[in-house]
Amino acid sequence: MSRMFTWADAARIIVLLAVSFLILMPIAAAVLGGFKTNGELRVSPFGLPEVWHLQFYGEILGGRRFWVYLGNSFFISIMTVGLTLVLGSMCAFAFAQTRFFGSRFLFGYLLLGLMFPVAAAIMPLFLTVRDLGLLDTAWGVILPQVAFGLAFSIMFFRTFFKEMPSELFDAARVDGCSYIRFYFTFTLPLSTPILATIAVFVFVQSWNNYLLPLIMLNDREGYTWTLGAMDFRGEYAAEWNRTLAFVSATLAPAVVFFLAAQKYIVSGLTGGAVKG
Amino acid sequence: MAEVRMTNINKSFGAVEVIPDLSLTIPDGSFSVLVGPSGCGKSTLLRMIAGLEDVSAGEIHIAGEDVTGAKPSDRGIAMVFQSYALYPHMSVRQNIGFGLKLAKTPKDEINRRVGEAAEILQLGPLLDRKPRQLSGGQRQRVAIGRSIVRKPKVFLFDEPLSNLDAALRTQMRVELAELHAKLNATMIYVTHDQVEAMTMADQIVIMKDGIIQQVGRPMELYNAPQNPFVAGFIGSPRMNLIEGRIAEARKSKILGIRPEHIDVSPDAGEWEGRLRYVEHLGSDTVAYVDSEAAGRITVRLPGEVAISTGDAVFLTPRANNIHLFRADGTVERA
Amino acid sequence: MARTAHTSLWQRWAQDDQLRMILIFVPPAILVFTVFVMMPMLQAGFFAPWKWSGYGPAPWAMNETTQTTFGRWVGDRNFERMLGHSAFRQAVWNSGLVIAVSLLVQLPLALALALMIYRTSRANTVFRLIFFLPYILAEVATGLIFAFALDGNYGLSAWLSQLVGLEEAWFPLAERPWAYYSILAVLVWKYFGFHMMIYIAGLQSINSELLESAEIDGATSWQKAWYIKIPLIWPAITVSIFYSVLGALQVFDLVMPMTAGGPSNSSHTLVSYLYNFGFIRLDVGFGSAVGVFLFVTGVVFALAYRNTVQRGQ
Ligand SMILES: Nc1ncnc2c1ncn2[C@@H]1O[C@H](COP(=O)(O)OP(=O)(O)OP(=O)(O)O)[C@@H](O)[C@H]1O
Numbered sequence: 007m008s009r010m011f012t013w014a015d016a017a018r019i020i021v022l023l024a025v026s027f028l029i030l031m032p033i034a035a036a037v038l039g040g041f042k043t044n045g046e047l048r049v050s051p052f053g054l055p056e057v058w059h060l061q062f063y064g065e066i067l068g069g070r071r072f073w074v075y076l077g078n079s080f081f082i083s084i085m086t087v088g089l090t091l092v093l094g095s096m097c098a099f100a101f102a103q104t105r106f107f108g109s110r111f112l113f114g115y116l117l118l119g120l121m122f123p124v125a126a127a128i129m130p131l132f133l134t135v136r137d138l139g140l141l142d143t144a145w146g147v148i149l150p151q152v153a154f155g156l157a158f159s160i161m162f163f164r165t166f167f168k169e170m171p172s173e174l175f176d177a178a179r180v181d182g183c184s185y186i187r188f189y190f191t192f193t194l195p196l197s198t199p200i201l202a203t204i205a206v207f208v209f210v211q212s213w214n215n216y217l218l219p220l221i222m223l224n225d226r227e228g229y230t231w232t233l234g235a236m237d238f239r240g241e242y243a244a245e246w247n248r249t250l251a252f253v254s255a256t257l258a259p260a261v262v263f264f265l266a267a268q269k270y271i272v273s274g275l276t277g278g279a280v281k282g
Numbered sequence: 283m284a285e286v287r288m289t290n291i292n293k294s295f296g297a298v299e300v301i302p303d304l305s306l307t308i309p310d311g312s313f314s315v316l317v318g319p320s321g322c323g324k325s326t327l328l329r330m331i332a333g334l335e336d337v338s339a340g341e342i343h344i345a346g347e348d349v350t351g352a353k354p355s356d357r358g359i360a361m362v363f364q365s366y367a368l369y370p371h372m373s374v375r376q377n378i379g380f381g382l383k384l385a386k387t388p389k390d391e392i393n394r395r396v397g398e399a400a401e402i403l404q405l406g407p408l409l410d411r412k413p414r415q416l417s418g419g420q421r422q423r424v425a426i427g428r429s430i431v432r433k434p435k436v437f438l439f440d441e442p443l444s445n446l447d448a449a450l451r452t453q454m455r456v457e458l459a460e461l462h463a464k465l466n467a468t469m470i471y472v473t474h475d476q477v478e479a480m481t482m483a484d485q486i487v488i489m490k491d492g493i494i495q496q497v498g499r500p501m502e503l504y505n506a507p508q509n510p511f512v513a514g515f516i517g518s519p520r521m522n523l524i525e526g527r528i529a530e531a532r533k534s535k536i537l538g539i540r541p542e543h544i545d546v547s548p549d550a551g552e553w554e555g556r557l558r559y560v561e562h563l564g565s566d567t568v569a570y571v572d573s574e575a576a577g578r579i580t581v582r583l584p585g586e587v588a589i590s591t592g593d594a595v596f597l598t599p600r601a602n603n604i605h606l607f608r609a610d611g612t613v614e615r616a
Numbered sequence: 617m618a619r620t621a622h623t624s625l626w627q628r629w630a631q632d633d634q635l636r637m638i639l640i641f642v643p644p645a646i647l648v649f650t651v652f653v654m655m656p657m658l659q660a661g662f663f664a665p666w667k668w669s670g671y672g673p674a675p676w677a678m679n680e681t682t683q684t685t686f687g688r689w690v691g692d693r694n695f696e697r698m699l700g701h702s703a704f705r706q707a708v709w710n711s712g713l714v715i716a717v718s719l720l721v722q723l724p725l726a727l728a729l730a731l732m733i734y735r736t737s738r739a740n741t742v743f744r745l746i747f748f749l750p751y752i753l754a755e756v757a758t759g760l761i762f763a764f765a766l767d768g769n770y771g772l773s774a775w776l777s778q779l780v781g782l783e784e785a786w787f788p789l790a791e792r793p794w795a796y797y798s799i800l801a802v803l804v805w806k807y808f809g810f811h812m813m814i815y816i817a818g819l820q821s822i823n824s825e826l827l828e829s830a831e832i833d834g835a836t837s838w839q840k841a842w843y844i845k846i847p848l849i850w851p852a853i854t855v856s857i858f859y860s861v862l863g864a865l866q867v868f869d870l871v872m873p874m875t876a877g878g879p880s881n882s883s884h885t886l887v888s889y890l891y892n893f894g895f896i897r898l899d900v901g902f903g904s905a906v907g908v909f910l911f912v913t914g915v916v917f918a919l920a921y922r923n924t925v926q927r928g929q
């Protein structure tokens with residue numbers, strides 16, 4: 007049957023375009039705002055700038071602070087991702103391949119970590135990090151982030167490892183391959199999709215995190231970009247254009263990363279998420 | 283009257299032309315089977331009849347009415363899918379009654395008709411189960427039940443038995459045949475299993491690459507295939523198709539002779555050869571003979587024959603079962 | 617593997633590579649998880665009945681110089697204070713509003729959009745990327761962008777005020793109910809794409825023969841969505857409800873750049889309340905008491921939900 011363009015189709019397109027507009031407009035306004043003078047921003051917040059002022063972006067990108075913040079965020083995120091993948095996949099491998107004394111209990115213990123907000127224990131956590139001497143270091147953010155990410159990454163890894171064909175493991179055992187060797191030579195190489203998916207999610211969470219750095223980091227040299235952005239906003243309270251330029255400059259890496267990693271983001275949402 | 287008539291159907295997916303130009307009439311009340319190798323367009327054709335796929339060109343008439351642009355639900359058809367497509371969250375009763383409910387049929391009418399269908403298919407005790415609590419054969423029956431409550435003029439089946447094991451498949455074949463006799467509706471059935479086609483069909487339609495090769499009753503196709511493709515497709519084991527000197531001697535391109543139409547003798551015959559391999563199937567024996575004149579020939583023998591690999595044998599094709607396929611496409615039969 | 621009773625641990629270590637693997641692979645993760653997640657949570661329980669600034673190793677430890685404990689035992693007074701505090705009640709109410717908006721607005725919106733664009737086509741892919749984009753943006757960046765858009769001197773708010781011809785510009789983020797309503801709206805803006813993607817994944821995994829079968833049964837698009845698609849993605853819907861309720865308990869990053877809890881503590885969420893009245897004031901006991909409240913709420917909800925709605929999935 008030949009379908010014709012119907013009113014329902016038209017309504018659908020209109021809704022989709024309207025929602026897209028509502029999403030893109032504020033982002034576009036922020037990016038464009040960085041090119042306007044503060045005065046122009048007041049009169050025309052959403053339009054194209056009359057004159058493209060490059061100096062606000064220029065000052066931010068040419069200055070040192072912005073890059074220090076990005077560098078700190080990057081280091082923290084990369085270390086968080088690396089540690090989460092290593093610790094999480096090893097632990098999940100043990101849970102998936104064997105049943106040992108207390109394994110059910112330990113698994114339930116980890117599951118509990120998924121049931122309450124990270125922030126609930128923020129005050130004792132602060133004291134723990136202080137007592138370990140990690141305040142104002144990147145590790146004071148990295149280690150708690152890894153700990154919070156472990157529960158959920160272990161769930162995902164375990165599901166994935168369990169779905170790998172068990173004949174592979176049996177065959178390797180018959181050939182005399184040890185558990186640890188099997189993990190390194192078979193499990194890890196065959197798990198790149200799930201490793202990438204978890205990596206993307208952990209990275210995005212760490213990159214965007216605000217609460218933990220806020221609590222653990224005091225020294226500006228160690229600030230992540232989220233702290234930097236808030237700091238910048240406080241400093242230039244009356245100059246929205248500068249803050250918008252700063253925020254927009256941080257959007258670029260996020261959007262680029264998103265487009266590059268969307269495949270893994272989608273598979274993360276389809277995979278373990280739905281199976282819970 | 284629920285004849286299905288397709289005229290000059292063309293179907294392309296983008297640049298790929300799956301069915302170039304097809305015209306076919308399925309007679310009212312017939313059980314017609316579409317067969318052909320995988321990918322030849324059987325499902326596509328069936329789905330176009332159902333209205334699940336648009337035709338690129340051509341017309342489809344069901345019961346004399348042009349349904350080319352009609353919605354699937356307005357065509358008076360019902361379809362049974364290979365995966366059964368039972369709604370997993372509905373009970374058997376709800377599955378069967380869903381179409382009626384959508385058509386705003388009154389409750390007791392729905393109950394009555396679901397009951398009737400359940401009766402015909404012996405689904406009574408299963409009505410309140412969910413599909414996942416049923417065996418493969420039971421699911422199959424529910425899928426059929428769902429199609430019969432709608433009282434369609436035409437039933438469409440797309441390889442409905444391919445997910446069943448061999449024993450169940452045979453049983454369901456008989457049940458479908460009985461159902462056809464009982465309902466007296468037009469049924470169009472897709473399969474790539476020629477045994478299914480031979481046993482169930484009133485009319486077989488053989489397709490290849492979207493083109494109909496031959497249409498006819500099962501024994502017609504068996505006795506009088508119009509081309510080497512049909513000859514090779516129908517019948518098991520396959521017809522021997524011999525090219526070369528032997529065929530040329532009879533002024534043809536290909537000489538066809540079925541394995542069951544060859545006489546075997548230890549001392550005299552037309553082609554001399556040596557037994558390469560013997561399969562004892564119980565009721566029959568299938569022997570593979572390598573001959574100098576005709577190449578490898580398959581022969582079907584009675585169950586109890588005393589021959590073994592390596593024996594020298596002589597083969598003689600029965601003269602009045604020989605099929606000669608000429609280069610110009612004509613066929614000659616004794 | 618049969619083992620004699622008196623093999624020493626060392627022998628087992630040498631022989632049993634499974635044991636070796638477990639002892640090497642499991643403890644690091646459990647250790648990190650315990651030190652930075654479970655221990656602090658447990659400590660929060662112990663700190664909650666104390667008044668303590670965090671100075672010294674523990675509230676109950678003796679301070680040698682003053683000959684008193686570092687903290688002061690206050691029993692359940694932290695909880696009393698918390699439950700009696702109007703800002704806390706507001707925060708609870710606000711977090712409840714997040715859940716309500718999520719269930720009544722965000723998830724239906726996400727579902728409707730998912731139904732519109734779950735099929736694979738180039739245009740749909742573009743829409744999916746656009747709708748998912750806010751989820752990738754940092755809360756802080758989102759918050760700052762909307763703080764600008766809703767600033768009465770600039771942005772959307774200024775433009776609207778002029779349009780309507782208000783004498784004085786409207787500052788929604790500085791006005792009582794509007795400040796928090798704005799946060800709610802931005803939460804929907806930011807997170808509906810996430811839920812939409814979960815639904816799309818579910819919708820794409822529906823066997824297309826089911827939908828064709830429904831079409832032959834005469835179902836309209838609406839009926840297909842209502843009778844077939846939505847019931848079939850129900851597991852995905854329960855997952856997304858779970859995420860949105862637990863997510864509602866976590867909201868913080870967005871509040872800080874938009875309102876920081878103001879005006880007059882009207883737009884706090886539970887976490888921003890904890891931060892403000894626990895962390896900022898260095899009141900470890902009080903902050904821990906709020907933390908315990910969060911913990912209990914989260915765990916009770918999660919367990920109840922898993923054992924009712926998600927039972928058997
Ligand atoms: N939606 C589609 N888009 C593009 N090509 C398609 C589509 N559906 C089918 N085809 C192509 O059309 C041809 C016929 O497909 P069809 O499913 O009708 O084959 P079939 O005869 O039913 O085969 P089988 O016995 O394997 O089921 C195949 O080459 C297939 O690749």
Ligand SMILES: [Mg+2]
Nearest residue numbers: 324325326440
């Ligand atoms: Mg097919």
